[in-house]
Amino acid sequence: MKFATKLVHFDAAPKDPYHPKVTPIYQTATFEQESADSLGEYDYSRSGNPTRTVLEEQMAALEGGAHGFCFASGMAAITCVTRLLSTGDEIVSDYDLYGGTARLFAKVLPRAGVTIRYVDASDVSAVAGAITAKTKMIYIESPTNPFLRVVDIAAIGAVAKQCGVLFAIDNSVMSPYLQNPLELGANMVIHSATKFLCGHSDVTGGVVVLKDDALAQRVHFLQNAEGTALAPFDSYLLLRGLKTLKLRMDAQQRSAQTIAEFLASHARVREVYYPGLASHRDHAVHMRQARGGGSVLSFTAGSAEVAKAIAERLELFSISLSFGSVQSSISVPVKMSHASVTEEMTSVRKPPADMLRLSIGIEDVDDLIADLRACLDSV
Numbered sequence: 001m002k003f004a005t006k007l008v009h010f011d012a013a014p015k016d017p018y019h020p021k022v023t024p025i026y027q028t029a030t031f032e033q034e035s036a037d038s039l040g041e042y043d044y045s046r047s048g049n050p051t052r053t054v055l056e057e058q059m060a061a062l063e064g065g066a067h068g069f070c071f072a073s074g075m076a077a078i079t080c081v082t083r084l085l086s087t088g089d090e091i092v093s094d095y096d097l098y099g100g101t102a103r104l105f106a107k108v109l110p111r112a113g114v115t116i117r118y119v120d121a122s123d124v125s126a127v128a129g130a131i132t133a134k135t136k137m138i139y140i141e142s143p144t145n146p147f148l149r150v151v152d153i154a155a156i157g158a159v160a161k162q163c164g165v166l167f168a169i170d171n172s173v174m175s176p177y178l179q180n181p182l183e184l185g186a187n188m189v190i191h192s193a194t195k196f197l198c199g200h201s202d203v204t205g206g207v208v209v210l211k212d213d214a215l216a217q218r219v220h221f222l223q224n225a226e227g228t229a230l231a232p233f234d235s236y237l238l239l240r241g242l243k244t245l246k247l248r249m250d251a252q253q254r255s256a257q258t259i260a261e262f263l264a265s266h267a268r269v270r271e272v273y274y275p276g277l278a279s280h281r282d283h284a285v286h287m288r289q290a291r292g293g294g295s296v297l298s299f300t301a302g303s304a305e306v307a308k309a310i311a312e313r314l315e316l317f318s319i320s321l322s323f324g325s326v327q328s329s330i331s332v333p334v335k336m337s338h339a340s341v342t343e344e345m346t347s348v349r350k351p352p353a354d355m356l357r358l359s360i361g362i363e364d365v366d367d368l369i370a371d372l373r374a375c376l377d378s379v
Helices: 004-007 049-065 076-080 099-107 124-130 153-164 211-226 231-241 245-264 284-288 304-313 365-378
Strands: 066-073 090-092 116-119 133-140 166-170 186-190 206-210 271-273 296-300 329-331 355-359
Touching: 004 049, 004 153, 049 066, 049 231, 066 211, 066 271, 076 099, 076 186, 076 206, 076 211, 099 186, 116 124, 124 153, 133 153, 153 166, 206 211, 245 271, 245 296, 245 329, 245 365, 284 304, 304 329, 304 365
Parallel strands: 090 116, 090 133, 133 166, 166 186
Antiparallel strands: 066 206, 186 206, 271 296, 296 355, 329 355
């Protein structure tokens, strides 16, 4: 069954005698039990909820995994993955991380005795060289946000397997439609479901998908023990948004490619960061492991003042922290999504003050380019 078909053909309501076409919202905190000395399949929605179960099984199927877990936010999902480690353990991480992840790694994990060793993960030998006896996990994003750097997932997966460490990747920029890291050697795939999976800016959520049964039991224990699971109504909204993932991303990616090419040719633009461009340094690696460049891109405008003016003057691009919505948006990463990046990390790779990140929506691409052209020509 192909991806588009999988998105809309799944068991929407297991064991429901009425066979609804849409998954019901089990908006309940508790479930009545048949006896006082044993529990049924569901007892308390923190531990399990039928609406969330359908979503988690669908996410596992779409990512090619065996187990899916849905959380109250992308950061809750990332935090759960790091909870698999213990005091004294180390994570080898790429230095180019989402601001919230950078904050977690720099200011929370060290308090639990977990050390982070930062490397340029696009250099596979640097990753291998950073692994010590204390290393328990490799953590990356690919493409990264906002530089859209690409990491060779299969090569890192081989290093992780050889060294006997877990390999986790944030796949939010691509979604399971465009990239499937489990097939390339990752142990765990993470998504901010707030982004492309939802696609409508009306859900905050996170996802972890994996194959290993024993690892899944540990993740489920943490999800339940820390109370971070996604609520029933949010699960319903995310299930609804997922059905149009391919339709949305096809349109968004097609427009993003056109816009990236337009920006690359404009005199006002200094540099464009988009792995779909043949000029991108990692274009070949990216196209080997993904099915397109996606719909997030960044560019530099020459100065912080010009970048601010562009963001504020554009009419069809709302200023927004997130990405992946059907509506196009723009942000200044150094002031917004990556403002919490630590001094240690910014000394290696700080988003330039003149960098703008675009998330391309489903608007007509001609309208978006006309908006960009008018703005760039006037600043």
